[in-house]
Every structure is written in C-alpha cells, then in structure tokens.
Amino acid sequence: MDKDFAARRRRDLIIAAVLAVIAALTPLFVKDVVVQNILILTLMYAGLSQSWNILSGYCGQISLGHALYFGLGAYTTELLFTKFGVLPWFGMLAGGAVSALIAMGLGYPFFRLRGHYFVIATIVIAEIGLLLFHNWEWAGAAMGITIPIRGDSWLKFQFLRTKLPYFYFALALCCLAWFVTWWLEDSKWGFWWRAVKDNPEAAESLGVVVFNSKMGAAAVSAFLVAVGGSFYAQFVSYIDPESVMGFQFSLLMALPAVLGGIGTLWGPVLGAAILIPLTELTRFKFGGSGRGVDLIVYGTLIVLISLALPRGLLSLFSRPKKTGATR
C-alpha cells in the first residue's frame, strides 16, 4: 500500500477522534432540549447512513430496503423486553444478529440481481416485512408496542429525566459505524467491494470471493442498522410498523450518504450533519400546519443538491483526483 493512503488513513482517524471529543463535550454547552433532540437524531442518522454506506456505497449494492433491518432491530428488542423481560442490551444484540442472518439469507438470492432489479427487490422485501408486522397480532399488529417504563437506568436503557445518555449512546453508535467503515476500507473485503462496484464483470471472475464479501457487507450493514433501530425504539419508547419499518427510513438512511458523498468515509457524517438539522428545522418551522411546506423545502433541496453535486458535498473539499482502481 502506498504511503499517501496510509497517511490519509492516519489523518482520518485523528480527525475522527477530535470530532468525537468535540461532539462529546457539546452537551456541556447545549442545554436546550429541542437542540439536544436534533443532535441525537443527527448522530443516529449519521451512524445509520454510515452503515448503509457499507453495503450500498462501498459495495455498490444499492439497497432501499434497510428499513427492514431498522424495524427488525426495534421489534426484536422490544418484543424480547415486553414479552420476556429481556434487557434491551441483549435485545439489541439479538436484533442485530437476527438482522444480519436475514440479510445474509436474502443476499443469497438477491446478489444475483443487477441494478434496478436489486433496488426494487430490496424495497419489496422491506414492504413485505412491513405488511407482515402490520398483521401480526402477537407483535401488536398495527397498534404497535408501547414500551413500558421500568425505571431510569443504564441497565434497562431507559432515561426519563435527561436525554444525555441517549446522546452518548447515539454518539458511540456513530463512532462505531465510522470506525468499522474505516477499518473495513483497508481490509481484504474493502478491496473486493471496490472491485465489485467498479467492475462487476471482472469481479465476477473472482467468483466466490466476491460473493462472500458482498455477504459480509450485507451482514455488517444490517447488524449496525438493527442496533440503531433498537436504540431508536428505546429513545421514542413507542413503535408501530410504519414508525420503524416505513420506507422513509430506507431513504433517511441513504440520503445523508448520497448528499455527503456515497462510498466515502466522511460522506454520511457530513450529509447527516447538514441534512438532519435541516429536516428537523423545516419541520419545526413549517411543519405542523399540515400543509406540506416542509416537504416542499426538503424535496427542493434534495433535487438541487443531487443535481448540482452528483458526487456529494464532499467533492467540494477534495482536490480533483485522477481516477484509478484504488480510491
């Protein structure tokens, strides 16, 4: 590996550490609950988008069905918690494991599909999940599950008086997703993914290796998204099929990465940092009237940004590079 690449990776790690420390200190200065709420969501979506980016950005298998894994994480955690009293921490891991297994099970047939066929298959499978949960009496059907209040503790991952613990968990999740991406970027998988994305035909000649690396991407991506889902469920303490498995989550996960720069290490973080506060503020300012002004503003921004900066906002910062096989 050339020196530039190693130096860049070291620099990325240092920047990330500095940013994480700065983020960790913000609650000292930001006491406003509304703002804290926006920060939590921003961190959560940064983490989710980073996880989505592993499969869709790095590996090039564009999924618009990640809401399935988000919802599975939320439902596994809360069903285990409300029906069997299993602590959310274990539920979170269980949700991640379930999602990773399902992602691999689906990968088996799905990875044969190309382009739009793959994208539509992912949308369809998430929609099937949504409809099944909608009709599943034991899981609360359309009514969903209200998470019972069992006290205020890290053990039960419930906090009634302050939002800070949620903030730190979201930060940790975001850092974890970032770190996993950073780590995988320089792994064998990372190189295979780029091969799969840049030149599917050539990659196909590598056969099994490519297939396994796609499976790996799907599993890691689904696991992290499911953890995000169970976090979200604890955070909002009420879930129903639409609120955790709706198509909007698939998009909300993809958008930050797309706006920031798909298939890049910093794209999802940058995208989320801009997009999520924007979404929340337009909703705060114009929403509530029920007249859709927030949608108009939000949609227009999406159109403009994706037209003006097809490589994402990150491309504004990087010097034009010669295109090559690596990076």
Next chain:
Amino acid sequence: MGLLYGLIAVGLALIFGLMDVTNFAHGEFLMIAMYLSFFLFAFFAIDPLLSAPLVAAALFVFGAVVYLLIVRFAMRAKANAGMVQIFTTFGLAIVMRGLAQFFFTPDYRSIPQSWLGGKTISIAGLFLPEPQLVGALVSIFAFAGLYFFIHRTDFGRALEATREDPGAVALVGIDKNRVFAFGWGLGAALVGLAGAIMASFFYIYPDVGASFALIAYVTVALGGFGSVFGAFAGGIIVGLVEATTALVLPPSLKSVGIYAVYLLVVFIRPRGLFGSI
C-alpha cells in the same frame, strides 16, 4: 385492475426503456392526473371519462417540462448517475406531494357521481364493475396505440434508435433532447389516462400515488425493464395475482402476493419475464 396497473406501468416502462431512468415520481404523476380530473369535474362538471384526453394532454406537457427542466440535467451526471436519478426524481416526488398538500389539503376527495362510478354491468352472468371494465378497454386501446406508435411511425423509430445509441443518432440529426422530452411526455400522458379513469372510482389524496408507485415498479420489473410489452403483461399478472391473493389472505395482505411473485420471477429469471436489459 390489472390492465390499469399495466397502463400505469407502461408509462414507466417507456421512460425506463427509453433512457434507463427510473422515474420515482411516477406515482405523483398519477396523483396529479387524478386531481386534475377531479377539478375538471368539480368546476366544469366534465366527467372523468371525457376529461381523460384533456388530462393526458396536460400530463404530456407536464412530463416533457419535467424532463427539460430537471431530468435532462440528472442524466448528465457523470458520477453516481443511478443515485442522482433516483434522488432527483424522488426529491421531485416529495415536492409534488408537498405542493398537493399545500394547495389541495390532505383531505380525501372523490368524484361523487360520475357516469361510471359504482355501476356494474352483467355479462353472461358475471357482474363486472363498469369503471374497471372501461379502464381495461382504454388500457388495451392505449397499449395498442403505443405499440403501433413505437413500431410503425418515424418518431417511434427515432425513439428506439435514440435509446439504442444516443451518440450515433445525433450524427443523423435527431435532437436527443426533443426525442427524450417527447418520450417523457408520452409516458406521463399514459399515466394521465390511467389517473383520469381511476379518479372516477378511487379516493384522491396527496399520497395516493405512493400506494400505486411501488406496484408500478414491481410491474415493470416483473415484465422486464426495457420491454413495453413486458410491462403490459406484468400488469395483467399483477392484477390476477392481487385478485387471487385477496381470496386467500386478509385484504391488508393482498400486495404480499404481488411482491412474492415478483421475487419468485426475478430469482428464476433475473431480467424479468420479457426483459432485455
């Protein structure tokens, strides 16, 4: 119903087949068409069946304008072309939904007394709802017309040629943008036709497109991208599967059958039934 799905999907397939762009605002085109025929009825008392050509013409203009103002630029993107197209058309869908909410409020509307609404006709002991029957007939005619148009007219050949090789076509003096704008207009006009017919028996609200859009994508993919005939056949299959599923499973699960069949088909034939791409 299947033939109507076919009609919605054919418009989408045309746009896709022409230029490899999936229009994620397709459902919203449908929604606009439905509102249009609603207002034509509300203000001028024109029955949706009569206003259908008007709506189709309006949507033609709308589709062409959308292409010239937005999609043209999305197609120019060199990096991440697929993602740029998905997100520009999706952003457009969100804007259209927002605008519909703003101007028309989120209320449900319906056309109370159209010529077709709620009537049934009996053919050989079978009771068929009239709107669906007329919809089916219109779909068949529209499809036949489109088929003729693509395969028999100069402009149709220009469309095909532009799709095959946009570069070479420019050499013989065909303006790519005009052809594509026309194609978008045509695709939108077909959706307009479907929307006008559906307006006579379906509730109209800002999100109505979303519920049909996914089915339209599935229909197109089922038939195979790039095949207009496939989209039509896909529509018929989707309609039949939906009706069959509704017999076995609770109504809220009726789409599951469609999705399952889609997955099954693409696993066996990853290009859809008649797909060439």
